Structures are given as structure tokens and as C-alpha cells.
Amino acid sequence: MVMKRFRVIFVAVVAAWTMSTLVRAQGAPDPAAAFFDDSILHEIRFTINTKDWTSLKVHYLENTYYPADLRWNDVVVRNIGIRSRGTGSRSGVKPGLRVDFDRYTTGQRFLGLKSFIVRNNTQDATGLRERVSMNFFRHMGVPALREAHAKLYVNNEYAGLFTIVESPDKDYLQKNFGENGGHLYEYHFDNAAVAAGAAPFVFQYLGSDPALYVPVLFKPETREDDPQGEVIAQFVQAINDTNAASWRTSMAAYLDLAKFIRYLAMENFLGEEDGHTGDYGPNNFYIYRFLNTNRFQFIPWDKSNTFWENANYSVFRNLEDGPVEKRNRLVLRALQEPDLRQLYLNTLLECANSAAEGATATQPGWLEAEIGRVYEQIRPAALEDLLIFSNEQFETGIADVKAFARGRSDAVRLQVAAHQ
Amino acid sequence: MRMLAAALLVLLAVPLRARGAEPAQPKSAAGASTDSTVSANERGAQAKPPKTKKPKKAKKPKGDVPAPDEPVNPDEPDETGGKGARATWKQHPSLRFGSVFRLDFEAKFQEDGRATYEGATGLESWELHRNRVGIQGHLFKKIEYEVERELTEKELTEKELSAGQAPKSPWKDVNVNLTFIKNAQVQLGRFKVPFGLDTLTGVTHNDFIYRSLGANYLTPSRDIGGMVHGRFFQHGLNYSVGVFRHDGDNARSRKIQGGDETFAARLTGTPLRRINPRAFTNLELGSAYTLSSLSDDSFRPNGLRGRTLLTQDTFFEPVYVKGHRSRWEGDADWTFGSGSARAEYTVVLDSRLQQGLANNDLKDARARAWYVSGSWAVTGEKKKRPLKPNNDFLQGGIGAVEVVARIERLWFDSLGSGEAYRSTRAEFVLPEGEKAFTIGVNWTLNRFVKLQINGIREDVDRDRNPALPEMFPPAAFWNKVIRLQFVL
Helix, strand or coil, X not given: CHHHHHHHHHHHHHHHHHHHXXXXXXXXXCCCCCCCCCCCCEEEEEECCHHHHHHHHHCCCCCCCEEEEEEECCEEEEEEEEEEECCCCCCCCCCEEEEECCCCCCCCCECCECEEEEECCCCCCCCCHHHHHHHHHHHCCCCCCCEEEEEEEECCEEEEEEEEEECCCHHHHHHHHCCCCCEEEEECCCHHHHHCCCCCCCCCCCCCCHHHCCCCCEEECCCCCCCCHHHHHHHHHHHCCCCHHHHHHHHHCCECHHHHHHHHHHHXXXXXXXXXXXXXXXXXXXXXXXXXXXXXEEEECCCCCCCCCCCCCCCCXXXXXXXXXXXXXXXXXXXXXXXXXXXXXXXXXXXXXXXXXXXXXXXXXXXXHHHHHHHHHHHHHHHHCCCCCCHHHHHHHHHHHHHHHHHHHHHHHHHXXXXX | CHHHHHHHHHHHHCCHHHHCCCCCCCCCCCCCCCCCCCCHHHHHHCCCCCCXXXXXXXXXXXXXXXXXXXXXXXXXXXXXXCCCEEEEECCCXXXXXXXXXXXXXXXXXXXXXXXXXXXXXXXXXXXXXXXXEEEEEEEXXXXXXXXXXXXXXXXXXXXXXXXXXXXXXXXXXXXXXXXXXXXXXXXXXXXECCXXXXXXXXCCCCCCCCCCHHHHHCCCCEEEEEEEEEEECCCCEEEXXXXXXXXXXXXXXXXXXXXXXXXXXXXXXXXXXXXXXXHHCCCEEEEEEEEEEECXXXXXXXXXXXXXXXXXXXXECCCCCEEEEEEEEEEEEEEECCEEXXXXXXXXXXXXXXXXXXXXXXXXXXXXXXXXXXXXXXXXXXXXXXXXXXXXXXXXXXXXXXXXXXXXXXXXXXXXXXXXXXXXXXXXXXXXXXXXXXXXXXXXXXXXXXXXXXXXXXXXXXXXXXXXXXXXXXXXXXEEEEEXXXXX
């Protein structure tokens, strides 16, 4: 009798273990998938004390948190924390927000999320450059952050059209890299110093002192109590290693150069004016160092300055031209390697093909179609939001972005051909 | 620091008698110095002043020689004798003109050595904690005055001032006390709001290096105002009633605006002084109440905050408040022979009108604190504040040695019950607090110099949220503090 009961229990345990393993292997459903479903225009409602909302807008340059309740569809999350966020995009008229669910309640989550970003797009009249760019990265196989547009209501008053952006946090790392125990850093571009005439950080070696890099340039987002800035110092030192023979070997310990070059090519295909080879020096990225290794991975961030100027925007801008002190030394050094340079050109062509995917004489390619899809979705809400841009600026911006996308593939192919 | 060390050496080296510190200067209980309370025991221990016009100049026991930090009673005969203008140094260095004018110079220095948990920020191992100088005296015996200033108060930077941070005043007690009617004296200026036994006990009289948590964070302390106070039945009943501009220094900080327009009343008495057993003769009971207005003009939360004793880590962030702040405290102060015991309970209620997320009214935020403490002079002195040695160090004795202990708690929450959050506008505030236990030794070398050693165990009861980036102390830790005090 006892043996029979033991067998039953044993079989039940084995069955349960097998089932859970199968579920894990298939990938558990992501509860936040519906929140970032970009096929619909979302609606987010905050209830916040009116004095706090006024204060947040008046003190928009500060990172003070204010309590609020969040409603999305039928889901209500109470006592969340929101604060003003952004660098150049900070606004007291239309504040960008960081939403933290566990600021006031330990362990509180919303659809499994600890936080998310409400981007105000104050530097982009179209409001869609960021989202379309991230979609393009994902289309090219890069694990970019998920985004969707949302109408924001504060105390039942329309506060404008925003983009909701997945936070680059531990959940994101686990989902995209299969681990989250390493070191995640947000790159901090010192606007004030550069505006005052200081040279930007372009991956030049500043010295071995970790404090020269962390947290002034690389702000720890995980493992803050053990930031290990010395590894970043070693990484930068390796970038600047002048020994041509050993450069690839020493860099291999820190970076998958091929992956980085592909990422760079995608960014430049999109005409990113404020990215790795931007006009102001390298900017707008996170960097993740995998657990128990010195290997880094770049993560794209804030692509509101893509589709810059026109379709002929040079994919060699600030590589072959521009002020020397603003050129990214990592990129310059990597592109001295023939195979990496060829990879850069090949990836640009791959981007051109991908962007033009599905194009016919009467149908736009993938990229322009994507812009059109997002435009149709957000247009009524954008026209209602006159806080930063007029309707004319919005429509003109959309026309420019579409024109960029329409002509970009051919323009890049021509630029690549000229450099083969 | 050098000055303090030099002064200490001089005091230890020079016999007190050589400096003519003989005659007693019985103190006043009129409350001219609001930096100290005078317990029933202390009053009982004082020799009643002789009523003759020419007091006897015979030397009194050394124990009756007043310490520099004992209050002065202008009604006491001037034992320095003489008429006209003169300079004397009995209790303090003093300038006098007959019996119509008196100006005493006084100073208080406290140097602290401190150690706490590893990784604590902003805590220097050695600190000149207090460096106060002042004057006090009277005019025509009916107008008492006092001016005291802290010389080491840290000034704010321009950046801090431009950010709207209010500097803490370096001025401590700046006031006059009119004693034309003994039972209804009028005090005007800057002095302590009459609330809290521990707070009203002078800084050099305290049995512990640091006041209790409740005294530090819930009582008002000093403010500018006016007060009527007096006593009846030979101190059997004392009262103080006043109005003040704000609700005291303790409620304000660089980030917290604090309350305004405060009404305060305090009543103390010795109800058991005439009954047997006589052990309870000196049991003094007290209670106080304050009512302040609270605005939400500042964009920052204006509630009270909870901090640790030594490191002043914030374990309870202030919540948004508006309306009124009411404080109540009850206290007991008992001295018996060489021992003493004290207990105090304080509760503060802050209304939160229109402070909800939907601008709705919330239930009051609440802060509570209590402590129980005791002391015992192992060298046999009769308990007073300040404690004076029967035999000074190097003058035939070792000074007075006293052992002390205190247990206390401070905690914050809100009225009502429901799902609690840490949020500054939570309907129900998540309870958070701290317990502390202090043991110590006080060694009073002579009436000028005191050495205090305290071990303080702090136990922080807080929901530890990994999302909060602020540095924070461990859940429980020891502080070790040594203080050298010099009064003049």
C-alpha cells in the first residue's frame, strides 16, 4: 500500500516536472505583449494630485517622483511613481515620464513590468521616428525595445500623444539575452559640458581610474553597488590599443565586432544624426556586460533623430568628415579592418533591401509602408495634440520621413557602390 | 578644538579654590533659560535663599557651588558684595552694576568622537558638535535676558540657497523674560516651545549624548514667539502658554517647510509631593499640547520625517500634509536619591486635506514616540541636572560617575486601516519606525568638564525596497559615541 502510494507520488512529480519543462521550452506567454501591441493606439490614464502634476511640470528638470494611479484598459495599478525624464527632450509643457511600479510598493508589477517610459517626442514633429526605427532594428534581427503609441490622459484631461517604451531593465535583458545578472549601463552624454565647449567622449582612453567612466559616462542600471568600472576602462584601453596585430584579439574579449558593425550600419541606414557616429559625438545607447565575462553588447536607445535631412544623408558622416574630436574612435578603428568595413557595406545593402521589401511600382517598400501604417494610426491623436508642434509641422514632417524612406534604399546603394 | 583642549588642561591643573568658586549662586526656577528645565528634585535640593539683606558670606559646601550651566535667579542676593560697577567670576565671568544690572558671559563646547556601521556616509569621526557662546543676565531684577549663538553652524552654499533651502538659524536663545508678576511672567523672543520634557532639558544637562528620537524629530524645539508662564503652590503647579511664528526648528529642514502659527501649552506638577511615602515627593508629571497650521505651499512633502539618531539616515520619508498639526505629550520625571527615571510619550497628528491622488482628503498621518530612561550616580551624588560631584577630580575625589540607560521607539503611520503604501499620498501610510537602546556612562570631572560615553543600538523597522537607490543603514547596528563637554 505504501509502495503504491509512493509510485503515484513519484509519477505525479515527474509529470509535473516534465510539463513545466515543456512550458519553459516553448516560452511562457509575455503578459506585457498586449501593452506593447503596436497594432492599436493605446489609452493610458494617470490620476495624480493636481498640485503634483503642476509641480512636475514646473520642476521638470528634476527627477522628483510623484505618486499616481495608472489605468490601462481595465487594469488599475495604485500608488505608482512617475517622474520627469529625458535629456534634450525634457519639457515642462509636455513632460516625458518614467513610470515605476515598485517605487512605493516593494515588488509591485504591471503585466510583469517594473517600469516603462512615456516618451514625449518633443524633438520629433512626426512623433514616429523612434518607434519606426525600433521596428526596423527588430525587422533586421536586433533585439530593440518594444514600443507603441498611446493617448495619455491626466486626471481625465488629454495630455497628448506619447510613445510607450519598454524599459531596458532586467526583464528586457532576460527576455532578449537569456540572462540578467550582468552589468547594464546607460551612456550619459554630458550635454552641458559639450555645449560649453568641452570635447565629447569618443571612446578615447581617459586612464585606468574606473571613476573616469562610471558613473559619469556610464551610469549603472544594474548591480549599482558593484559597478566594476575598471572593466569599461580596460575595454576603452583595448579600443585605443595601437598595435594593429593584436587589436582584433584583444577586442574579441570585449565586443562581438561583427554584431556591433551590423548595428552601426542599421543606425546609419536610418540616417541617425545623434547616434554612434552622430554630429555631437557618440550618444543614445545602453551597453550590457554579460554575467561573468568581459563581453559587452550595445543596445539602441532614443532614435528620435533618425530620418535626418533627406534620403541622401551620408552613411559615412562623421566617419570621413566632421570634426575629428567628435568622431567615434571605436568605429573608426573597427572600419580600418577590411573584413569589418566590408561587413558594414554589406549590411547597409541588406538594410536597403529590407527597407525596400515588397516595393512595386504602386506599392511602397517595407519601411515606407511601416511609416504609413503608424501615421494612419496616430494621425487623429497627433492633430489633437498641439502642445509642441502644429498640425502643419506634423504633416510636413511625415511627408519628409516618407520621402526619406522612399528614396533611402537607392541612395544608400549608390553610396555603398561608390565605396566598394 | 585647540582652545577647548587648552581650557580643559587649565581647569584640570588649577585648583578650583584658587579661582574663587566658593559662594553658592542659587538658581532661578523662573525659566529665564528655556534651555533647561528644573525638576522638582533640583528645586528641592537647592538651599532656600536667606531673606536678610546682607547675606552671610560663610563658605558653603562645595556641592552648593553653582555650575556654569545652572540657571540664575535674579532675586537671590548678590554674594559678590559691593556696589557700583564691577567685574566678577563666580558662576560665570560677569559684569554687574549694584543689584540693578547683571551681564554673564557663558560658553558651551562639545567635542564628539563617533563610530557607526561600515559605509555610513557624511559622518565625520570627530566633530565639534556644539560651540556656543552667549550672554545672560537681568536688568532691575525684573527684566531677564539671554542671547546665545552657535558658532559652528554650517552655512548653506549659494546653490543650496538658490534651490530654496532655508538655513537653520545659528541663533539659539534670544529672548527677554519679564518677571513683574511672578505667576504670569512674559517671555518674548526666540526660545523653546514649551513641549517635551527631553527637549526642554538643557543640552548640557541631558543624561545622554543625544536626545531621544521623539525629542529630535517630533517636538518643536525653538521658535520665535511669546509665552506667559508661572508657577503656583511653590512649584507644585507650573504652566506655560504661548504662541509662536512657526512650529519649531525640529519640524523644518532644508527641504521641509514645517508648520506655522503654533499655539502651545504645557502643565507640570508634583501631585504626590505631600503624601507618603516620601519617595514620590519629587515625581513630576507633565503634559503639553501644540496646535499648528500646515500649508502645502511647498512642492515638497511637508510632513515629519523619521531619521536615525546618529547617522541621520532617513527611514521614513515625509508625506504630503495640509491643515493642522496637533502634538500631545505626557511625561514623568522622578528623582530619588542618586537615581532618576524618566518616561515620555508623544503623538503627532497631521491632517491631510486635499492630499489624495484625486485631491480628496486623507486620514491623518501619525507619528508616535516613547522612551523610558534611568540613571544612577554610582559615586553617591544626589541626582540633579547638572550632576555635580561631591569631590571634584584631582581635588580629593574622582568626580561624579553616573550610569544611564534608555529604551525608546519612534514610528510613523496613518489613522485607519487598509492596504498600506509607502507613497507620499497613500491613503494608508505603510508603518515604519525605529527602536533604539542606549547605555552609557557620564563622568563629571568638575562643574566645568563632563565626559560622556554612549553605546546606541538602533533597530530600523522598514520595508526595504530594492528599487530605492538611496544609501541606507543596515537593519540593526551599533553606534559608539564619546563626548567631551566644557561649560563656562
